[in-house]
Amino acid sequence: MSSTHTSTVETSHVQEGDLNTTKTVMSEPKGRMAVDGNPTNYGDFRDQLNRDGFAVVKGAVPRNRAESYADAFLGYLEGFELGYKRDDPSTVKLSNLPVINEKGMILSYGVTHEQWVWDIRGEPGVVDAFAKVYDDEDLIVSFDVVNVGFANREDLPKNTPWPHQDQDPAKPGFRCLQGLVNLNPCGPDDGGLIVCKGGHVLSEKFHTEMADEPRIPAWTPEWFGFTDKAMQWLKDHGLKWEKVCAEPGDLIVWDSRTPHYNVAPTSQQDRLAVYTCFMPVKDATQEQLVRKRDAFERRLGTTHWPNAQHVAPTNEAMRDGKPCPKSRTGPIQDPVLNERVFKLTGIPYIKSTA
Ligand SMILES: [Fe+2]
Numbered sequence: 200m201s202s203t204h205t206s207t208v209e210t211s212h213v214q215e216g217d218l219n220t221t222k223t224v225m226s227e228p229k230g231r232m233a234v235d236g237n238p239t240n241y242g243d244f245r246d247q248l249n250r251d252g253f254a255v256v257k258g259a260v261p262r263n264r265a266e267s268y269a270d271a272f273l274g275y276l277e278g279f280e281l282g283y284k285r286d287d288p289s290t291v292k293l294s295n296l297p298v299i300n301e302k303g304m305i306l307s308y309g310v311t312h313e314q315w316v317w318d319i320r321g322e323p324g325v326v327d328a329f330a331k332v333y334d335d336e337d338l339i340v341s342f343d344v345v346n347v348g349f350a351n352r353e354d355l356p357k358n359t360p361w362p363h364q365d366q367d368p369a370k371p372g373f374r375c376l377q378g379l380v381n382l383n384p385c386g387p388d389d390g391g392l393i394v395c396k397g398g399h400v401l402s403e404k405f406h407t408e409m410a411d412e413p414r415i416p417a418w419t420p421e422w423f424g425f426t427d428k429a430m431q432w433l434k435d436h437g438l439k440w441e442k443v444c445a446e447p448g449d450l451i452v453w454d455s456r457t458p459h460y461n462v463a464p465t466s467q468q469d470r471l472a473v474y475t476c477f478m479p480v481k482d483a484t485q486e487q488l489v490r491k492r493d494a495f496e497r498r499l500g501t502t503h504w505p506n507a508q509h510v511a512p513t514n515e516a517m518r519d520g521k522p523c524p525k526s527r528t529g530p531i532q533d534p535v536l537n538e539r540v541f542k543l544t545g546i547p548y549i550k551s552t553a
Contacts, residue, residue: 231479232332234373234454236400244452245332248376252399252457253392253443256450259324260380265448269382271315272471276347279525291349298516298523301356302461303348303390303470307516309529311342311500319380319473321540325450329477332376332452339483340543341476341505342494346379348390348463348470358463362395362425365503366455368406369420373399375455375478377503381445382471390470392443392451395433395458402456405432419502419509425458433458450475455503476503480548483507488545495544498529505545 232245239249248254260268273285282295299305310316319325320340330336348358366374385391398405409432415424425433442462443451453459464470483491483506491507494500500511516523541547 230334232334232373234332234376234399236397241331243331244328248332248452248454251394251396253394253396253451253453253459255443255445256324256328256452257446258448259328259450260319260322260448261324262446262448264322265380265382268315268319268380268473269447269471272345272347272382272473275310275313275315275531278531281525288351291352293354297525298518299347301358302361303346303358303463303472304344305347306344306500306511307514307523308525308527309498309500309514310345312495312498312534313530314532314534316345316473317534317536317540320475320543321536322380325378325380325475326477326539326543328450328452329376329378333477333479335479335481337480337548338477338543339480339488339491339505339545339548341474341503342491342499342501342507343474343476343503344500346461346470346472346474348461350390350464350467350469352463358461360462361460362430362458363460364398364402364423364425364456364458365421366402366423367420368402368423371403371406371456373454373456375476375504376452377455378450378452378475378477379472380475381449381451382447382473384447384468385443385445385449385470386466386468387442387444388464388466389444389468390462390464391445391472392453392459393440393462394443394453395438396441398433398438398458399454399456401433401436401438405429405436408432421455421502421504421508474503476505477543478505480545483545485550488549491545492549495546498533507545 234249239246244254244256276283279297282290284290487506494510501507502509514528515526
């Protein structure tokens, strides 16, 4: 995708009183960010994003609201009435919790459309961060999953690394900014995102040079897994992996080309996160928006791609090969969205003929 990145330096002639003076002013690039690794001068998280392929947007959600979302998240888990109690770590067991995979994701139960999840997506500081990167206020958001990584899990398969990028190598350039809102303290030993710093810049070179490397099977072309040889290539090119640390209410964003995965906590701190990924509505087709509307109306989830490239077929969770008795067709609390947040569903942008 081409960028409309322009020079960061403009010379303007301004008249002050009776004097004609020439000033050099720094102005922000206009249009969607290039995210190309070249120095930028935004003076905010975008400089880190451009340079490193990821960034932490501090305090995107005010601390008190982040705490209330964490409370809602834990209350949600307790609300299944399977035995989990937040104050009793001994209750953290498969049988006491809704179905959560070894990567910490809750994929079913309509959780993606719970009111508290929508409230997080609709947080002004979250939406505005994406609006800044795309230089576009007309955005749509993914109906993506939530993540809970409990400390000291022994009854789950090991969360082995699955380094990947979430973008089709055949479609290079900056296309999608992913994100997650972090709700608990997330230090070096706590569970969370780990990224290959600067990997976005070398993505195209990597895929050119490593084109013959056998591809790890993926269910979508928009996912590329890094083999051991591929990991060695990244290392040989000086790239290092970095665990992203954040405080409650911080938004972590990353370019879909940046290699990443998540790690389980080795500390006593549980991880709570909600994925939030936005893109300009103009990047979605009418057909995609109609599919997204259908997903919203049926309270189904998508992947992180906001244009509903893939929609989950069902909200039913499978437990030991059988439907979980606590399966539901939709959220416990059906979401009520204000006008700005409803626009993020993409529905208001559907033309009447679509
Ligand atoms: Fe990913």
